[in-house]
Amino acid sequence: MNDALELLYTGDLHLGRHPSRIPDDLDGPKLSPKAVWLSTVQEAIDRDVDAVVIAGDVVDQENRYFEAYGAFEDGVAQLDEAGIPIVVVAGNHDFDALPDMVDNLDADTLQFLGRDGQWERWTLERDGEPIAHFEGWSFSAEHVYDSPLDEYDLPATDDAPQIGVLHADLDSRGSRYAPVLSSELRDSAVDAWLLGHIHSPGIQIASRPLVLYSGSPQPLDPGEQRAHGPWTITIPENRDVQAEQVPLASVRYDRISVDVSGADDPQEATAVISDEIKEHVRSELDTRSLKLSLVRVHLTGRTDAHSALVDQHRSMERDLGFREGSVSVRIESIGVDTRPAIDLEDLAEGDNAAAFLAGLLLEIEDGDPREAYGDVVDDSLGAVRQAHSANAYNPLRRETELEDPDDDDAIEHLEQQARVLLDTLLSQKEGKA
Known part of the structure; x- marks a missing residue:
């Protein structure tokens, strides 16, 4: 006994x-x-x-x-x-x-x-x-x-x-x-x-x-x-x-980082994402009671598909869904933290807008953007705080305690926008060429 x-x-x-x-x-x-x-x-x-x-x-x-x-x-x-x-x-x-x-x-x-x-x-x-x-x-x-x-x-x-x-x-x-x-x-x-x-x-x-x-x-x-x-x-x-x-929950939220370096387009990136998630479900999750896996995907790496991923990640969130065994897998959100497949160091040597953006991104990656680009960070912080105070966030505030945006949030926003803008400038330059 x-x-x-x-x-x-x-x-x-x-x-x-x-x-x-x-x-x-x-x-x-x-x-x-x-x-x-x-x-x-x-x-x-x-x-x-x-x-x-x-x-x-x-x-x-x-x-x-x-x-x-x-x-x-x-x-x-x-x-x-x-x-x-x-x-x-x-x-x-x-x-x-x-x-x-x-x-x-x-x-x-x-x-x-x-x-x-x-x-x-x-x-x-x-x-x-x-x-x-x-x-x-x-x-x-x-x-x-x-x-x-x-x-x-x-x-x-x-x-x-x-x-x-x-x-x-x-x-x-x-x-x-x-x-x-x-x-x-x-x-x-x-x-x-x-x-x-x-x-x-x-x-x-x-x-x-x-x-x-x-x-x-x-x-x-x-x-x-x-x-x-x-x-x-x-x-x-x-x-x-x-x-x-005893893992009896039927829903599981997860965060997965996926390196899409070398992907030429969003379709190729989607295949990489699917393979990574399927492997995660097979090797990491107890699926005895699990019915739905909701995954927050964080995309990293340098890729020619960067700009397209920024433009299309919302549709990818909606469309990317599948079953792995008995578990339905859906994408809760996709965060695009990829970088264009370019040489920032070489590009920063110029004196045009692209060189400015390249220098800003290098400073964000390896330096102190507040010290070198303080006014730009301030502008980004103001934009993020204005968005944070919008009425659209009121339901979320009632459910959770949202923290006010800080410098880290502003720099993250600034980095995303700078990458998209730099990619756009380079694409326009290539088109004229």
Whole structure:
């Protein structure tokens, strides 16, 4: 008999929300967070885990309460029937919605911890003996500026592992989302801290105590790259906590850099891009649950197709799609960072517009463009900031916190425009010749 404690842990379900940038012809319920939540429930039942742990933000926002309620209730009912307890805390997105939802659900196995921002302990027993103490704290308002650990006063135990469940912003001083420090977590008597809030999954502290962000089980935007899914947490008698991700997400966002040096035209570049992505899917991705791979492509290299790639990359984004095994592959975006197949050093020796642009590009590549071309960088920064403040970006601002453009953004924009202009000048010169 295996006496190790086994949990299935997730967080940031954001039921009611939907992954962004999904092509219309592929969009549907199978790609929703609800579908991955129900897959997580089935995984817990198949593994016969001791408990399911959810570290907050079950509901995306209060106005999506009713959409989330049915999905959450369905999963809870299945776990309740299987006799698997659910331990859950509230995050900043569902601080008011989740307590109401829990109160309305008829499930003996559902344990909501930390109501009203007060630390709370619940003990899981097996055959009348404690096998785990779960210690949780929940958001009671949308913004919490102080560390929840300031009020942590639960006594240490030695009869079973202690597992902290917390929605918090780790090592981010000044955060308004329950900032906590790694040092605070290390100083506690807890064996493992299961955190929510950050959507990118990963172990933050590998040694005792284990500190882990589950990440969102289904990625929600292109910034949430890599594999996603719940985690198994296994704690044997020696309390050596082990964590392993179960990649149940049906959507994956990735970024791939493709060198198209030597491509003579966009068609040839497209073939190179397709080959690189297919190899990435075959060799790098776990495709057991994956249905859609959305790839952000970064094109590099010197090529005669540079200008055409700049002009046609939008149509390439729309048209380049295929299947690799059971996975549909689509292009989320193409960033053209190629360079014309020209000798910039030789061209910069002249005294015309092309020489000026060549000198600017050389300075961007190897020097300090702010020092040598300060006025030009200022003009570029002004243009980028003006575009950033346009009304078209308002929906994105409501979903995410956009940072103001800086010199790096201005120089990147300047480099792209200078390359296109230089390529155009050289093409005009060749045409006259």
